[in-house]
Amino acid sequence: MGRSTIANINEKLIAAGAAFCAFIAIFIFAPCTGHSAETPIPSFGEGKVKVRLYTDYFCPPCREMEAGLEPVIGELVRSKIVNLIFADTPFYKHSALYARYFLYAVNEKKELEYALFVRRALIEAAKNRVDSAERMEAALKEKGIKLKPFDPKQVFTALTNHLKEDQIDATPSCVVEKDGKKNKYVGAGDIISALNQLKGAAK
Numbered sequence: 001m002g003r004s005t006i007a008n009i010n011e012k013l014i015a016a017g018a019a020f021c022a023f024i025a026i027f028i029f030a031p032c033t034g035h036s037a038e039t040p041i042p043s044f045g046e047g048k049v050k051v052r053l054y055t056d057y058f059c060p061p062c063r064e065m066e067a068g069l070e071p072v073i074g075e076l077v078r079s080k081i082v083n084l085i086f087a088d089t090p091f092y093k094h095s096a097l098y099a100r101y102f103l104y105a106v107n108e109k110k111e112l113e114y115a116l117f118v119r120r121a122l123i124e125a126a127k128n129r130v131d132s133a134e135r136m137e138a139a140l141k142e143k144g145i146k147l148k149p150f151d152p153k154q155v156f157t158a159l160t161n162h163l164k165e166d167q168i169d170a171t172p173s174c175v176v177e178k179d180g181k182k183n184k185y186v187g188a189g190d191i192i193s194a195l196n197q198l199k200g201a202a203k
Contacts, residue, residue: 040158042103044084044112045077049198050177052085052162053191057119057126058092059171065188066123070116072195077112081198086115087159089171094131098122101136101147103155108148118145 053073055062076082088099105118121143130136140147162168166175166184174191175184176198185194 040154041085041087042106042110042115042155044110044115045082046080047076047082048178049076049082050085050175051076051082051195051198052087052166052175054087054089054163054166054168054171054173054175056089056091056095056171057098057122058095061188062172063123063127065172065191066119068188068192069195072192074112074116076195076198079199084112085162086119087162087168089163089168091171094126097131097133097136098126100152101133101140103152104147104149105140105145107150108146117143121145 051073053069055065057063073082073084077084086102088095088102090096090099102115102118102122106115118140121140125136125139128139130139137147162175166173166182168175170186172188172191173184173186174194175182176194178198183194185191
């Protein structure tokens with residue numbers, strides 16, 4: 001491996017580390033109002049199979065996957081096959097801002113269809129390069145999305161632990177825990193295929 005290649009890899013690792021540190025700082029130290037959420041991480045569904053979906057609103061493959069993903073996870077949640085967590089990742093400059101507002105929105109209304117609607121709105125905001133809290137609140141208000149701010153420190157800590165334990169270094173990624181086994185899938189095709197295979201799982 002040439003020196004230039006190594007240098008490029010090092011630069012990417014440093015950039016990723018800086019983004020992750022920024023994610024931590026924003027989640028822990030940003031001002032907030034309201035009361036604590038009822039649960040550490042918002043989850044959807046009462047199934048025994050645990051699913052953690054790692055995406056980023058600025059990730060083009062994640063955006064493209066959303067339309068094909070929604071009906072699959074909708075069926076899995078309604079059928080009480082899975083317990084689903086949307087785990088936003090800190091891989092882009094403004095990722096933390098978007099993750100925070102997703103949490104604020106689902107803290108107001110914790111329903112899967114609403115969460116999916118919020119995700120679509122955030123994807124649109126990312127495409128429109130919304131990069132501040134003021135612009136974000138205006139964009140969400142225009143969609144009729146209400147917010148219930150709270151201190152997300154505990155949620156962030158739990159998400160950080162999952163990121164480390166699941167060794168997430170790319171998006172989209174999905175971790176499925178079933179029958180004591182944990183499998184990780186990367187890329188839209190593999191993720192949707194793996195989730196479709198869960199449809200026959202015992203409730």
